[in-house]
Amino acid sequence: MASRKLLLLLLLSTVLLFISSSLGDRKAIEIGGGVGVNLGFGIGPTPSPSPLDDSDGSSPPAQAPSSGPQPSDFPNLKQYYAYLVIQRFKQSITCDPGGVTQTWVGYRPCTYEGFYCAAPPDSPDTPTIASVDFNGFGLCAPTIVGFVDQLPDLALFHANSNYFSGTIPDLTGLPYLYELDVSSNLHFGAFPTKVLPLSNLIFLDLRFNFFAGAVPASVFAFNLDVLFFNNNNFNEPLPAELGRSPVAYLTLANNGFTGSIPPSIYNASNTLVEVLFLNNRLSGCLPYEIGFLSIATVFDAGFNQMTGPIPWSFGCLLKLEQLNLAGNLLYGEVPDVVCRLAKDGNLANLSLSGNYFTWLGHSCWDLVKTKVLDVRQNCIPGLPEQRSPAECSTFWWGPKQCLPSHDIPCSLPKGPTKRPMSSTPPAYVTYEALHHPPPRN
Ligand SMILES: *[C@@H]1O[C@H](CO)[C@@H](O)[C@H](O)[C@H]1NC(C)=O
Ligand SMILES: *[C@@H]1O[C@H](CO)[C@@H](O)[C@H](O)[C@H]1NC(C)=O
Numbered sequence: 001m002a003s004r005k006l007l008l009l010l011l012l013s014t015v016l017l018f019i020s021s022s023l024g025d026r027k028a029i030e031i032g033g034g035v036g037v038n039l040g041f042g043i044g045p046t047p048s049p050s051p052l053d054d055s056d057g058s059s060p061p062a063q064a065p066s067s068g069p070q071p072s073d074f075p076n077l078k079q080y081y082a083y084l085v086i087q088r089f090k091q092s093i094t095c096d097p098g099g100v101t102q103t104w105v106g107y108r109p110c111t112y113e114g115f116y117c118a119a120p121p122d123s124p125d126t127p128t129i130a131s132v133d134f135n136g137f138g139l140c141a142p143t144i145v146g147f148v149d150q151l152p153d154l155a156l157f158h159a160n161s162n163y164f165s166g167t168i169p170d171l172t173g174l175p176y177l178y179e180l181d182v183s184s185n186l187h188f189g190a191f192p193t194k195v196l197p198l199s200n201l202i203f204l205d206l207r208f209n210f211f212a213g214a215v216p217a218s219v220f221a222f223n224l225d226v227l228f229f230n231n232n233n234f235n236e237p238l239p240a241e242l243g244r245s246p247v248a249y250l251t252l253a254n255n256g257f258t259g260s261i262p263p264s265i266y267n268a269s270n271t272l273v274e275v276l277f278l279n280n281r282l283s284g285c286l287p288y289e290i291g292f293l294s295i296a297t298v299f300d301a302g303f304n305q306m307t308g309p310i311p312w313s314f315g316c317l318l319k320l321e322q323l324n325l326a327g328n329l330l331y332g333e334v335p336d337v338v339c340r341l342a343k344d345g346n347l348a349n350l351s352l353s354g355n356y357f358t359w360l361g362h363s364c365w366d367l368v369k370t371k372v373l374d375v376r377q378n379c380i381p382g383l384p385e386q387r388s389p390a391e392c393s394t395f396w397w398g399p400k401q402c403l404p405s406h407d408i409p410c411s412l413p414k415g416p417t418k419r420p421m422s423s424t425p426p427a428y429v430t431y432e433a434l435h436h437p438p439p440r441n
């Protein structure tokens with residue numbers, strides 16, 4: 001369900017971009033045809049002056065000088081206002097390696113590089129800036145406050161891989177915004193709570209910035225499909241309400257989250273497809289409720305400080321392909337029901353290295369041989385590459401807070417239900433999100 005929703009979303013945005021870029025092309029043709037009217041503000045065959053020439057402060061402010069462009073110069077009033085906002089933002093830009101801002105001149109903002117127009121739903125005859133795509137432009141600006149928030153008809157704002165700093169503005173005045181991507185920038189401060197009341201937002205990408213503090217519980221109350229928070233400095237406990245979220249793809253990796261994985265994750269059982277808790281400071285016992293994630297394909301909580309045995313409920317994760325719990329403080333026996341997922345489910349990779357497991361369930365031994373299961377650096381007698389007996393006994397005598405849970409809240413399949421794997425390895429949305437996007441050519 002959720003992945004179908006995502007697909008629909010991607011389709012929608014492609015269509016929107018297509019419409020808007022064809023609109024843009026039409027404008028470009030009109031202008032390229034040299035129709036004389038309305039031109040003369042740097043558009044056309046004569047090369048426009050470098051945008052950086054404006055940055056010495058000698059030019060007048062963009063805000064409506066009476067001698068400057070008039071509303072009647074523009075296709076509509078919305079585009080005139082957008083023009084003013086864009087020109088003001090342009091003056092704050094301090095680097096532009098690709099020279100894109102040189103195209104931000106003239107009375108046709110729909111033709112500016114990075115801007116796309118479409119008619120907003122409430123005024124179908126008034127095409128205006130509906131989408132901003134600065135991905136990979138490498139622009140520098142001290143803030144996007146006064147820019148994004150002043151383009152009221154925006155549906156998409158994609159600005160990954162720039163050098164935008166400051167906080168994220170209050171976007172509550174943008175009713176159509178459904179995708180916000182500010183990843184790989186220099187944003188800092190607390191979680192931008194003001195982006196959340198947006199009823200249409202379904203894609204929120206904040207990864208690779210310097211956001212810190214807590215992710216507020218309210219994030220998980222909204223109807224989002226994709227939440228990418230990885231590679232920031234979040235360092236508070238995960239909110240107990242995490243599981244309320246209908247999100248399909250959730251990345252919390254490479255932060256400093258503390259506390260435990262909330263048992264409310266149970267409530268995400270029909271929606272959560274991939275989740276990365278990887279590389280935080282999460283502690284506590286592995287919750288039994290994880291076993292309810294019936295459509296999850298990726299569950300990765302590697303490199304935390306979680307402890308306890310693996311609950312047998314994990315044997316219900318029949319759709320799971322990647323299970324990573326490496327680098328924690330887990331102990332006990334690796335449950336046979338979990339290893340059976342490789343035969344009866346879709347499990348292709350079970351990473352449990354760097355824990356304190358002492359025994360393997362019956363079905364696990366084969367998986368070690370086939371390298372589906374990695375249990376190096378544990379305390380398993382008879383296997384190579386284990387921890388030293390001293391390390392194992394120190395851990396063994398330490399306190400143990402988690403009880404084994406042998407409850408299996410599903411009926412296990414009688415035989416293999418495995419789908420035939422395609423020869424090309426699947427690409428996981430969340431694991432992709434751990435890499436910076438490739439630079440634009
Ligand atoms: C989980 O869902 C149930 C029923 O759908 C609801 O009553 C409960 O409050 C939810 N819990 C959380 C933590 O979201
Ligand atoms: C298995 O998972 C581990 C941990 O996520 C990862 O490092 C490794 O590359 C994966 N191996 C395969 C073959 O997917």
